[in-house]
Amino acid sequence: MARVGLVDSPRFEDHLTAECPERPARVPAIRRTLDEQGLLDRLTSVSPGPVDGELLRRIHSDAYVQEVLRFCAEGGGLLDDGDTIVSTASAEVAMLAAGGGVAAVEQVMSGTLDRAFALVRPPGHHAMPDRAMGFCLFNNVALMAERARQLGARRVMILDWDVHHANGTQAAFADRDDVFVLSWHQSGLWPYSGAVSEEGTGAGTGTTLNLPMTRGSGDAAYWQTWQELVVPAAERFQPDLLLLSAGFDAHWRDPLADIQLSVPGYARMAQALVTLAESLTQGRLVAVLEGGYDLQGLRHAAAATIRQLLDADGTAIDPLGLSPRGTVKEADNLIRTVRTQHAWFRD
Ligand SMILES: [Zn+2]
Numbered sequence: 397m398a399r400v401g402l403v404d405s406p407r408f409e410d411h412l413t414a415e416c417p418e419r420p421a422r423v424p425a426i427r428r429t430l431d432e433q434g435l436l437d438r439l440t441s442v443s444p445g446p447v448d449g450e451l452l453r454r455i456h457s458d459a460y461v462q463e464v465l466r467f468c469a470e471g472g473g474l475l476d477d478g479d480t481i482v483s484t485a486s487a488e489v490a491m492l493a494a495g496g497g498v499a500a501v502e503q504v505m506s507g508t509l510d511r512a513f514a515l516v517r518p519p520g521h522h523a524m525p526d527r528a529m530g531f532c533l534f535n536n537v538a539l540m541a542e543r544a545r546q547l548g549a550r551r552v553m554i555l556d557w558d559v560h561h562a563n564g565t566q567a568a569f570a571d572r573d574d575v576f577v578l579s580w581h582q583s584g585l586w587p588y589s590g591a592v593s594e595e596g597t598g599a600g601t602g603t604t605l606n607l608p609m610t611r612g613s614g615d616a617a618y619w620q621t622w623q624e625l626v627v628p629a630a631e632r633f634q635p636d637l638l639l640l641s642a643g644f645d646a647h648w649r650d651p652l653a654d655i656q657l658s659v660p661g662y663a664r665m666a667q668a669l670v671t672l673a674e675s676l677t678q679g680r681l682v683a684v685l686e687g688g689y690d691l692q693g694l695r696h697a698a699a700a701t702i703r704q705l706l707d708a709d710g711t712a713i714d715p716l717g718l719s720p721r722g723t724v725k726e727a728d729n730l731i732r733t734v735r736t737q738h739a740w741f742r743d
Pocket residue numbers: 558559560643645686687688
């Protein structure tokens with residue numbers, strides 16, 4: 397049986413965000429569902445410690461890190477000009493979130509664990525090198541990739557199925573060819589970046605792949621991109637580690653978006669991710685929580701994903717069913733565009 401880690405701590409509920417949809421209740425909702433489904437006892441608990449300061453400054457500027465620490469110490473409030481609210485404890489909790497993801501990577505790279513899921517908040521994938529954005533303070537998955545590189549992974553591939561573009565993660569690695577950043581997201585949704593033409597720069601040209609999905613896309617459209625684009629891209633890149641930015645706001649119940657994935661849809665992709673890791677990375681795979689704002693969609697999709705990390709048998713417990721609105725089933729136009737225009741595919 398696979399040894400699967402779960403990074404978890406009650407401290408993740410101490411990052412208080414007032415009326416923000418990215419709220420403390422998200423984490424215990426998932427934890428409770430894992431317990432109800434008998435999964436919690438099968439996971440190896442990983443306790444997070446704060447992220448190493450030197451590592452943190454490989455992704456974020458020292459001025460920004462100091463600003464977050466100072467702003468929280470002074471009581472918090474609205475940290476950026478958008479929607480990132482922080483409380484007194486938030487800087488410390490964000491360092492634990494990043495440190496938790498990094499600890500999971502360390503244990504998977506050393507072979508202590510086969511796979512892991514970091515059940516952390518605040519999320520990270522919108523955090524830019526020098527500013528907070530979209531409920532994110534520090535870019536957890538970018539720090540995890542950077543740590544894996546330090547530990548000897550030559551190439552790291554980040555898949556991001558959160559419904560919003562992984563703009564912060566893309567910014568961290570746009571000019572590098574050692575970290576591949578692949579983001580599915582709803583086309584035309586905040587933060588409005590993530591076109592197919594954003595394919596990386598300089599040495600990193602081709603190792604950024606954006607898949608802007610049509611509004612209303614469902615399981616079948618995502619699965620088509622998985623088979624026709626994601627697997628070939630990964631097989632060509634030959635990563636030593638797969639990382640998943642696991643947002644669950646593409647579930648059909650989510651209030652912030654209009655992508656119509658179901659819980660079994662997530663389970664199928666998670667199962668395929670485990671298979672991909674088995675064939676390319678000796679099974680090494682670490683997921684980290686990003687968004688997901690409907691507690692029902694979030695907790696069941698997250699549990700279904702973690703179930704696949706444990707068993708990879710395709711089973712999903714889904715009391716929510718499929719989207720009642722119907723779904724866009726094909727991604728033919730997007731796949732054609734990527735194949736003819738994107739640097740990783742066109743030559
Ligand atoms: Zn999101």
